[in-house]
Amino acid sequence: MAGRESFLRLSLRPGTHSGAWRRALHGCVVAGLVTVTGIAGIGPVLAGDPAAGKAKSRPCITCHGKDGIGTSPIFPNLAGQKSMYLMQQLRAFRDGRRPSEVMGVIVRTLSDKDIEDLAAYYESLDPAGARPE
Amino acid sequence: MAGRESFLRLSLRPGTHSGAWRRALHGCVVAGLVTVTGIAGIGPVLAGDPAAGKAKSRPCITCHGKDGIGTSPIFPNLAGQKSMYLMQQLRAFRDGRRPSEVMGVIVRTLSDKDIEDLAAYYESLDPAGARPE
Known part of the structure; x- marks a missing residue:
């Protein structure tokens, strides 16, 4: 520190x-x-719901795996990733600040709540890739 | 499949x-x-050297941790991340295709070999964050 x-x-x-x-x-x-x-507990409250995020994650599975482990060498693992970082990046893809033809299209209809839920879900997964039930 | x-x-x-x-x-x-x-074994050969990458990772530690686990909610975990994805992103930061004021400055002097070594090093770390010796 x-x-x-x-x-x-x-x-x-x-x-x-x-x-x-x-x-x-x-x-x-x-x-x-x-x-x-x-x-200090005065920052933004993270309202993401992992269960709702799981239900919304179906379009992500092809590339990021059922367990949040990328299905190809160029698809990143998301399991256990920090939810705040994931939210930041999903918003950046959606708003065009992180240019990506693939992700830009996939996330363009996500609401802020969808992004919070997805981020909470992926953060909740085992970073080593244990498959959720 | x-x-x-x-x-x-x-x-x-x-x-x-x-x-x-x-x-x-x-x-x-x-x-x-x-x-x-x-x-099929006909893809690009990944020549990254994790030991060399460890030696080159000192500037990364403040944000990404000694164990590859981000030191703040907005710094991503890198431990266990796919090396090909990491290489792709480091090159994108360096070349300005992924805009980032912080990362753009930090990686701008990296060679392709530095990027391969760093990616191999971070991929080799335990995704759950066990501290390397």
Whole structure:
């Protein structure tokens, strides 16, 4: 944790970094604050329902597996992945900020609630790939 | 496998889908072919060296953990992730195809060999997060 704290302190000192590094460090500061507020219980409440997510995950199975393990070397494993990261990425695919012809089409009709449920479901799966019942 | 085969057959029938869906299905067909050629041993040889990747992973630890488990809710776990997916994403960050202020800066100086080594290292880690020695 000492490393992270000094990293955050470093990033808050203005004028010591190039623009690109400053932007990168700013991203890390935002991430750190998200973590801190999340731990303190004042962050956004994650309302995802794993059971609802499971029901909504049928279109994902072809590529990401029934157990959340990718069915090809280029399809990522999702089992046990952090739900907040998954939500962030699903929204980015949907909104075009993470360009992907495949994912962009598949997620374009998802609501925020669908995304929360799917993220909660995949986070709940065994990262080693034990098959859910 | 039957599902995947019918999915591929479906995608090869021309004129039955909208442009967006056709592009998405085309992506899946390409992915399927990568899988098939990989299984048949005629795909690209993965030359990544996990030991070299471990040595190169120091800048990744702050966010992705010593054990490949993200240190914040928005930093993804990398432990046990498929190396081909990791290589693809690292190249996409480096080349700007996956826009990210944080990752774009961090990976911009990586060579293809660095990316192969890092991907092999993270794939070799326990997805449940057992700490490497």
